[in-house]
Amino acid sequence: MNNYLQTAFSGWTGVLLFGSGLAMPYLLRRSPGAKALYLQRMWPHYWLGYLTFFASFAHAWFAMRSWNMCGMNLSGVWIATVALLVILWQIGVGLLLRAPAQSNRRALRGLLFWTMALVAGLIALHVALNRP
Amino acid sequence: MDSQQFRINEASLKWIIFLAMLAAVAVWAVRGVLVRAQQMSTADTTVSAFASISPGSSAKAVVRLESVKGNELKGTLLERQSDTVYLLPSERTPPVIAVLTSDTSVVMGKPQEIAVGVVVQLGGTIDANHVLQTNQVVILTGYVRVSQKQGDSP
Numbered sequence: 001m002n003n004y005l006q007t008a009f010s011g012w013t014g015v016l017l018f019g020s021g022l023a024m025p026y027l028l029r030r031s032p033g034a035k036a037l038y039l040q041r042m043w044p045h046y047w048l049g050y051l052t053f054f055a056s057f058a059h060a061w062f063a064m065r066s067w068n069m070c071g072m073n074l075s076g077v078w079i080a081t082v083a084l085l086v087i088l089w090q091i092g093v094g095l096l097l098r099a100p101a102q103s104n105r106r107a108l109r110g111l112l113f114w115t116m117a118l119v120a121g122l123i124a125l126h127v128a129l130n131r132p
Numbered sequence: 133m134d135s136q137q138f139r140i141n142e143a144s145l146k147w148i149i150f151l152a153m154l155a156a157v158a159v160w161a162v163r164g165v166l167v168r169a170q171q172m173s174t175a176d177t178t179v180s181a182f183a184s185i186s187p188g189s190s191a192k193a194v195v196r197l198e199s200v201k202g203n204e205l206k207g208t209l210l211e212r213q214s215d216t217v218y219l220l221p222s223e224r225t226p227p228v229i230a231v232l233t234s235d236t237s238v239v240m241g242k243p244q245e246i247a248v249g250v251v252v253q254l255g256g257t258i259d260a261n262h263v264l265q266t267n268q269v270v271i272l273t274g275y276v277r278v279s280q281k282q283g284d285s286p
Contacts, residue, residue, distance in 0.1 A: 003215065004169055004172055005165065009165060012165065015161070016157060016158055019154070019157070020150075023150050027143075027146055027147060132168055132172070132275070
């Protein structure tokens with residue numbers, strides 16, 4: 001049961017971190033009276049992104065460490081694996097966007113948004129397929 | 133009283149809504165996990181303890197199903213080694229016989245998953261023929277591992 005608790009809580013922590021991370025740009029975009037620049041104000045978004053990856057990695061680690069995976073829905077496991085890789089890719093795109101001198105900002109922001117939408121869909125599928 | 137004190141600006145309102153939604157999802161998720169963890173808390177019933185349960189008493193047993201014929205299930209009682217590891221008895225033991233009733237609920241799986249080879253926790257009441265009248269079946273395949281008990285046989 002401890003394995004289940006570790007796996008479940010790390011998974012849901014990842015979901016909450018991901019959800020919080022994607023809400024940040026909308027919450028921090030227009031802050032009246034904010035003195036810092038937008039990219040500087042976005043530090044919670046960056047850290048929530050990194051923490052999402054680590055929580056997802058921990059979730060995968062707990063799930064694979066001692067569970068018998070033969071009873072799991074394999075499609076769900078593969079979807080989760082792809083989601084983890086896409087989150088890593090998203091961090092890379094985010095790091096490019098953090099650079100103030102980034103000239104391709106518009107295209108990268110679009111890419112980041114649609115990557116986020118893809119990850120959200122993959123997470124929803126993974127939860128639906130692998131939730132006990 | 134000054135109504136200016138209670139005015140909430142748009143940014144604060146967005147944060148309040150966000151935090152309320154976050155808290156609601158967190159509470160829902162934690163509650164779901166704890167309910168499932170409670171359902172998953174597995175029995176530690178030994179062969180001798182199961183055999184000595186008197187008719188009318190409630191019983192729980194983790195078994196590997198050897199036969200599924202309609203509503204009648206037969207399985208080998210597994211002994212718990214840890215939360216996730218159960219041991220097959222090294223010696224031949226009398227099978228656990230159980231009957232699915234109209235009140236039986238299936239947890240962590242679907243009724244179609246009740247098949248030969250599946251590890252389940254059966255919960256219910258022992259009848260006069262020492263058959264378990266099942267009211268709950270928890271599908272444990274995927275959550276527990278079955279190992280062969282070693283060291284008891286010559």
